[in-house]
Amino acid sequence: MVDLALKTLLHDRLRFVITVSGVAFAVTLVFVQAGLFAGILGNASVTIRNLDADLWVTPKNTANVDFANSFPESYLNRVRSVPGVARADNLIVYFMFMTLPSGARETVEVYAMEDFRRWGFPWRVLEGDLDDLKRGPYAFMDDSAVRRFGPFAVGDYREVQSTRLRIVGRTSDALSFTTTPLMFMDYGLAQRMNADLLQGRTSYTVVRLAPGSDLEAVRREIRRRLPYNDVHSRAEWVAHSERYWIDSTGIGLNMVLTVFLGILVGVVVVTQTLYTSTMEHLREYGTVKAIGGGNADIYRIIGKQALIAAVLGYAIGAVMAWGTGRLVAQAGLRMELSTTMLAVVFAGAVLLCLAAALVSFHKVARIDPAMVFRV
Amino acid sequence: MNVLEAVDIHKTFQEGRERVEVLRGISLAVGRGEVVALEGRSGSGKTTFLSIAGCILSPSGGRFAIAGQAVDPANPAGLAAVRRRAIGFVFQQFNLFPALTACENVEFALNVKGRRDRSARREAEAMLDAVGLADRRDFLPRDLSGGQKQRVAIARALAGGPPLILADEPTANLDSQVGEQILGLFRSLAKRDDRGLLIVTHDPKVRAIADRVVRIEDGCIVNGG
Numbered sequence: 001m002v003d004l005a006l007k008t009l010l011h012d013r014l015r016f017v018i019t020v021s022g023v024a025f026a027v028t029l030v031f032v033q034a035g036l037f038a039g040i041l042g043n044a045s046v047t048i049r050n051l052d053a054d055l056w057v058t059p060k061n062t063a064n065v066d067f068a069n070s071f072p073e074s075y076l077n078r079v080r081s082v083p084g085v086a087r088a089d090n091l092i093v094y095f096m097f098m099t100l101p102s103g104a105r106e107t108v109e110v111y112a113m114e115d116f117r118r119w120g121f122p123w124r125v126l127e128g129d130l131d132d133l134k135r136g137p138y139a140f141m142d143d144s145a146v147r148r149f150g151p152f153a154v155g156d157y158r159e160v161q162s163t164r165l166r167i168v169g170r171t172s173d174a175l176s177f178t179t180t181p182l183m184f185m186d187y188g189l190a191q192r193m194n195a196d197l198l199q200g201r202t203s204y205t206v207v208r209l210a211p212g213s214d215l216e217a218v219r220r221e222i223r224r225r226l227p228y229n230d231v232h233s234r235a236e237w238v239a240h241s242e243r244y245w246i247d248s249t250g251i252g253l254n255m256v257l258t259v260f261l262g263i264l265v266g267v268v269v270v271t272q273t274l275y276t277s278t279m280e281h282l283r284e285y286g287t288v289k290a291i292g293g294g295n296a297d298i299y300r301i302i303g304k305q306a307l308i309a310a311v312l313g314y315a316i317g318a319v320m321a322w323g324t325g326r327l328v329a330q331a332g333l334r335m336e337l338s339t340t341m342l343a344v345v346f347a348g349a350v351l352l353c354l355a356a357a358l359v360s361f362h363k364v365a366r367i368d369p370a371m372v373f374r375v
Numbered sequence: 376m377n378v379l380e381a382v383d384i385h386k387t388f389q390e391g392r393e394r395v396e397v398l399r400g401i402s403l404a405v406g407r408g409e410v411v412a413l414e415g416r417s418g419s420g421k422t423t424f425l426s427i428a429g430c431i432l433s434p435s436g437g438r439f440a441i442a443g444q445a446v447d448p449a450n451p452a453g454l455a456a457v458r459r460r461a462i463g464f465v466f467q468q469f470n471l472f473p474a475l476t477a478c479e480n481v482e483f484a485l486n487v488k489g490r491r492d493r494s495a496r497r498e499a500e501a502m503l504d505a506v507g508l509a510d511r512r513d514f515l516p517r518d519l520s521g522g523q524k525q526r527v528a529i530a531r532a533l534a535g536g537p538p539l540i541l542a543d544e545p546t547a548n549l550d551s552q553v554g555e556q557i558l559g560l561f562r563s564l565a566k567r568d569d570r571g572l573l574i575v576t577h578d579p580k581v582r583a584i585a586d587r588v589v590r591i592e593d594g595c596i597v598n599g600g
Contacts, residue, residue, distance in 0.1 A: 001482075001491045001495070002475060002483040004483055007472075007479070008472075010474070011473060283470060284473075287470040287472070290431060290466075290470075291459070292456070292458040292459030292488055297487060369431045372464070373422050373425065373466065373467070
């Protein structure tokens with residue numbers, strides 16, 4: 001069977017390239033913008049997602065995981081005694097000052113627990129043994145700190161809150177929306193280093209449920225016992241922390257606007273090139289009708305052309321976005337392209353190209369086949 | 376049996392506030408294997424009649440039948456079906472698809488007629504052989520001469536075996552010698568397969584190959600109907 005749609009596309013190579021470029025540009029823009037948004041937003045909740053807890057007990061009205069108030073650490077006992085709780089531990093999240101070898105002062109975000117290993121946290125250890133953290137003034141630092149603090153290695157010393165700490169391990173992918181590098185240390189050490197504010201206090205209590213226990217029932221009971229705290233499931237706490245940054249920074253609106261502009265540019269380019277192509281091939285479409293074809297035959301031709309442009313443009317756009325992702329990674333930015341996003345953008349590209357073809361459909365529906373007799 | 380039988384065909388166009396009666400009761404029949412030339416000055420209504428006979432335009436009045444079947448002008452889907460089944464067109468401007476090769480042009484017409492298997496390709500090749508373009512099958516229209524393009528158009532019109540072939544000034548864009556060759560070929564192929572051939576023309580050469588010449592003036596047949 002002769003594929004008039006494809007043959008015509010390939011015959012008008014320049015227009016085909018312009019159409020596909022329009023789609024590819026729009027797809028790249030959407031991927032990069034949405035991917036960066038997801039990446040940056042992912043930083044706001046990456047620690048919550050990777051700490052193996054079902055419930056987070058937080059101070060009342062805590063805005064996000066980075067900005068926690070504190071509450072008495074003894075509340076932990078009330079949580080541990082709730083039926084259905086398999087394990088509960090305190091977690092301190094606290095900003096501290098680090099003095100760099102250059103003399104500069106920077107902040108680090110400290111995560112402190114008694115036993116990290118039990119919580120599978122930090123989740124990507126590059127070097128070092130987490131058990132070492134219990135043995136003295138030691139800390140693990142995330143590799144992302146290199147960009148801000150300069151190179152470091154296991155065995156180096158750093159001064160944090162006027163305490164000399166030895167770096168005994170390195171992690172990766174532990175990030176914060178604030179871009180402050182993350183450091184991991186023993187719970188007691190963190191309290192000693194900030195005795196005035198943290199002595200006897202914690203930022204969170206993280207809870208793992210016993211197998212088969214009812215999350216809502218456990219949560220209700222913790223709330224009853226700790227009426228001045230909030231209790232979030234992991235998913236809720238992720239959403240809560242992310243929503244804070246979306247609402248307070250406007251990155252959500254920025255992302256939506258850029259994605260909208262990308263889509264607009266894509267639709268305009270595809271609509272215009274398809275419509276121009278349709279106008280130039282009007283006589284051919286008239287011939288299709290004259291030899292017995294109907295509007296549906298011509299819709300199929302134009303629709304297929306739009307579809308080919310969508311699929312090809314999408315593929316090129318996805319590759320370009322992937323390349324851009326690698327490029328921005330070198331600048332310390334993370335671009336997340338999830339399979340859901342890939343699927344949604346593909347469906348969007350196809351739908352938008354078909355929508356762009358509708359303008360041409362409208363024109364074709366009005367073709368008078370008698371035009372084939374006109375000179 | 377007649378492949379075209381038109382009785383008392385009228386066609387009126389509304390141009391602004393004015394009603395223009397282009398056809399005023401034309402009756403014309405074309406038999407199997409018959410070659411009819413339809414002559415007339417510009418604006419006489421011959422192309423309008425061709426459009427109605429080709430089920431492209433609906434008449435304002437009258438009735439007509441193609442290959443023995445009455446045509447209902449009020450049913451657009453039915454008109455398209457008649458075009459697919461029973462009519463082949465040859466246009467003055469050739470109207471070939473520039474992105475398709477000669478063979479694909481013919482094959483595509485068969486695809487539109489519902490033939491989508493390999494037999495369409497085989498028939499397209501056979502039709503091109505019949506019009507003497509076996510060695511030009513894979514040429515794009517831009518690489519063909521005017522005469523060769525019209526041969527492809529004839530092959531396309533004949534493909535699928537429609538009993539009625541309608542041609543609109545098929546020699547207008549060809550030089551005299553090529554025009555004669557094309558007309559000769561056209562006639563012989565129509566006769567060979569017993570098809571009716573209606574040619575709208577200004578070209579006196581068409582008279583030479585026509586079995587009958589019909590003259591139309593101001594929307595009426597004045598001679599040969």
